[in-house]
Amino acid sequence: MRPFDYVAPASAQEAVALLAEHGDHAKVLAGGTDLIVDLKHHAGNVSLLVDVTEIPEFLGIEETDEGLRIGSAAKYGEIMEHALCREYTPEIVAASHTVGAVQTRNLGTIGGNLVTCVPSADSAPSLLVLDADVTVAGTDGNRRMPLTDFFVGPRKTSLAPHELLVDIRIPKANLGKPSHFLKFGLRKGQALALVNAAAALWLDDKGAITEPRIALGAVAPKPVRCPKAEAVIAGKQPSDELLKEAAEMAVTECKPIDDFRASANYRRQLVRTMTYRCLKRSVEIASQR
Amino acid sequence: MLVKLKVNGELRQADVPPETTLLKMLREDLGLTGAKLGCDVGDCGTCTVIVDGDSLNSCLMLAAKANGREITTIEGLATSADLHPLQKSFEELGALQCGFCGPGMLMSAKNLLDKNPEPSVHEIKDALSGNLCRCTGYTKIIEAIQDAGRELSGAAAGN
Ligand SMILES: Cc1cc2nc3c(=O)[nH]c(=O)nc-3n(C[C@H](O)[C@H](O)[C@H](O)COP(=O)(O)OP(=O)(O)OC[C@H]3O[C@@H](n4cnc5c(N)ncnc54)[C@H](O)[C@@H]3O)c2cc1C
Ligand code: FES
Numbered sequence: 001m002r003p004f005d006y007v008a009p010a011s012a013q014e015a016v017a018l019l020a021e022h023g024d025h026a027k028v029l030a031g032g033t034d035l036i037v038d039l040k041h042h043a044g045n046v047s048l049l050v051d052v053t054e055i056p057e058f059l060g061i062e063e064t065d066e067g068l069r070i071g072s073a074a075k076y077g078e079i080m081e082h083a084l085c086r087e088y089t090p091e092i093v094a095a096s097h098t099v100g101a102v103q104t105r106n107l108g109t110i111g112g113n114l115v116t117c118v119p120s121a122d123s124a125p126s127l128l129v130l131d132a133d134v135t136v137a138g139t140d141g142n143r144r145m146p147l148t149d150f151f152v153g154p155r156k157t158s159l160a161p162h163e164l165l166v167d168i169r170i171p172k173a174n175l176g177k178p179s180h181f182l183k184f185g186l187r188k189g190q191a192l193a194l195v196n197a198a199a200a201l202w203l204d205d206k207g208a209i210t211e212p213r214i215a216l217g218a219v220a221p222k223p224v225r226c227p228k229a230e231a232v233i234a235g236k237q238p239s240d241e242l243l244k245e246a247a248e249m250a251v252t253e254c255k256p257i258d259d260f261r262a263s264a265n266y267r268r269q270l271v272r273t274m275t276y277r278c279l280k281r282s283v284e285i286a287s288q289r
Numbered sequence: 290m291l292v293k294l295k296v297n298g299e300l301r302q303a304d305v306p307p308e309t310t311l312l313k314m315l316r317e318d319l320g321l322t323g324a325k326l327g328c329d330v331g332d333c334g335t336c337t338v339i340v341d342g343d344s345l346n347s348c349l350m351l352a353a354k355a356n357g358r359e360i361t362t363i364e365g366l367a368t369s370a371d372l373h374p375l376q377k378s379f380e381e382l383g384a385l386q387c388g389f390c391g392p393g394m395l396m397s398a399k400n401l402l403d404k405n406p407e408p409s410v411h412e413i414k415d416a417l418s419g420n421l422c423r424c425t426g427y428t429k430i431i432e433a434i435q436d437a438g439r440e441l442s443g444a445a446a447g448n
């Protein structure tokens with residue numbers, strides 16, 4: 001790697017100030033599993049790394065009055081073992097378990113995954129179906145936005161260059177919402193997703209589906225929700241035909257591309273099968289309650 | 290920058306440029322060449338070390354980030370008197386061939402057994418998914434880890 005300086009500020013304001021001062025030449029470092037690889041490959045013009053993993057508000061996982069707060073610098077390994085995540089958001093635990101290997105998960109952070117914003121980011125779908133919000137720190141303090149607005153396109157988020165992702169919040173109403181995550185890669189271990197998918201829904205006291213959510217990754221320029229497929233099942237009694245109809249609609253809502261890992265057509269088949277399975281499993285979980 | 294850490298129980302330090310990885314510092318500044326440089330980008334696992342109780346890729350971690358932490362490398366497994374039970378099982382069962390993956394395999398195996406003393410085959414495969422071996426086909430490695438797990442938990446139970 002080309003030479004650079006390293007600082008680990010103790011507050012978001014310090015970090016933001018450093019980024020504002022150094023502009024393009026400064027980069028934010030969390031676990032480094034994306035950034036250090038990039039620096040080794042491309043060796044861009046980077047003169048300063050600002051490590052955000054020592055900023056208290058970026059760390060930890062906790063329950064608040066509003067719901068669950070996951071610090072952006074929480075590592076996958078930490079999420080997988082955390083009692084609150086295991087109880088309230090098992091699909092986030094399941095998604096975390098599919099990232100890389102043990103060694104990647106003991107370095108990599110959930111915030112780093114969202115900021116890198118590749119379409120296949122494995123933490124995205126399960127957060128999208130739980131209506132997650134994110135907190136962003138900038139020169140004027142903090143602001144909140146829905147995760148759907150955070151993703152802009154391949155490797156592009158709505159963060160301004162000097163802004164930081166502080167944490168991720170799951171609303172209280174969605175803790176424990178019946179949900180399921182699936183990832184399909186070319187190998188069982190250490191493979192990027194050809195498609196990843198998640199669903200979440202409730203069944204009301206008459207057994208009808210309410211607040212259905214479906215999200216897909218690696219089949220559009222960014223991780224996406226599927227509002228039309230959600231509309232197919234909202235308010236209806238779940239049946240195999242209905243869930244298959246929703247899965248069919250999800251296929252029309254994604255825009256997969258051909259690349260060296262798989263063809264667009266293969267990815268569409270995966271979307272159909274995985275959306276159906278995620279919905280079916282979510283309904284099963286909901287009806288066992 | 291000055292990086293101070295505890296490696297295999299011993300306080301060590303070195304003055305390294307900020308872009309130095311933990312792997313490079315261990316190998317070139319501290320003379321601990323057990324952890325190997327394979328892919329250099331987090332894929333192969335031969336650089337695996339344990340930092341504060343968790344295994345990770347030392348090729349992706351800056352030495353600066355390891356400042357003040359406790360590191361265990363392959364050199365920390367054996368005592369002057371004896372090999373670690375994992376090393377014994379690997380040797381007795383012929384689990385390695387060229388051995389280049391060995392330091393990383395053993396550290397991943399140690400990390401697993403520290404947390405889960407009697408893992409299933411599925412759990413062992415999951416724990417080794419970040420360690421590539423181009424020689425053995427993994428079967429004997431998995432057997433050796435089960436064997437060492439049995440020995441270690443037997444020893445803990447006092448028989
Ligand atoms: C071997 C290997 C396997 C992998 N497998 C997978 C996989 O299966 N699925 C998957 O989705 N990903 C995978 N990845 C990619 C990577 O591990 C994840 O995206 C990880 O979550 C990145 O987090 P990090 O903390 O390491 O990020 P870093 O590399 O530290 O940072 C990533 C990017 O985000 C920025 N950034 C980080 N934190 C913040 C913040 N708080 N505010 C603003 N900007 C920030 C950085 O500037 C950088 O641009 C893999 C990587 C490796 C090396
Ligand atoms: S050298 Fe670190 S994973 Fe290959």
Ligand code: FES
Pocket residue numbers: 385386387388389390391421422423424425
């Ligand atoms: S023994 Fe040669 S790579 Fe594993």
